Amino acid sequence: xxxxxxxxxxxxxxxxxxxxxxxxxxxxxxxxxxxxxxxxxxxxxxxxxxxxxxxxxxxxxxxxxxxxxxxxxxxxxxxxxxxxxxxxxxxxxxxxxxxxxxxxxxxxxxxxxxxxxxxxxxxxxxxxxxxxxxxxxxxxxxxxxxxxxxxxxxxxxxxxxxxxxxx
Numbered sequence: 001x002x003x004x005x006x007x008x009x010x011x012x013x014x015x016x017x018x019x020x021x022x023x024x025x026x027x028x029x030x031x032x033x034x035x036x037x038x039x040x041x042x043x044x045x046x047x048x049x050x051x052x053x054x055x056x057x058x059x060x061x062x063x064x065x066x067x068x069x070x071x072x073x074x075x076x077x078x079x080x081x082x083x084x085x086x087x088x089x090x091x092x093x094x095x096x097x098x099x100x101x102x103x104x105x106x107x108x109x110x111x112x113x114x115x116x117x118x119x120x121x122x123x124x125x126x127x128x129x130x131x132x133x134x135x136x137x138x139x140x141x142x143x144x145x146x147x148x149x150x151x152x153x154x155x156x157x158x159x160x161x162x163x164x165x166x167x
Contacts (some may be wrong), residue, residue: 031118
């Protein structure tokens with residue numbers, strides 16, 4: 001009888017020690033909230049706004065060409081109409097290509113800046129997770145937990161620890 005009680009007590013203790021504590025971090029929120037992330041966002045916005053101004057000027061130029069064409073098309077011969085329409089179409093195609101190029105450039109710039117930031121954040125997440133005593137930490141935006149007996153939200157702790165470490 002004593003052996004059974006000892007065995008049951010040992011099983012209960014091992015079951016309790018098998019409980020897993022899950023940590024959750026919203027990495028995107030961390031990236032946008034830490035000081036370095038805010039600076040990167042401002043830098044990207046500035047670059048985007050500069051590119052947007054260039055595209056707006058070219059778009060306005062094409063609109064003007066289209067308006068002039070509408071006004072003048074009644075008095076133009078067919079060859080002049082075709083030439084003007086071709087110039088407008090070429091302008092539109094160049095604008096679309098430039099827009100796609102700028103989008104690629106901004107995405108590459110974003111990756112260039114965010115990759116080292118993410119590596120630093122990952123190190124801070126490891127430190128905060130260990131200090132919080134969690135067994136596993138997941139990215140809450142991409143892998144939401146439906147249910148966990150024991151979970152800890154670590155996002156705000158990670159933001160604070162990052163800003164403290166990287167002033």
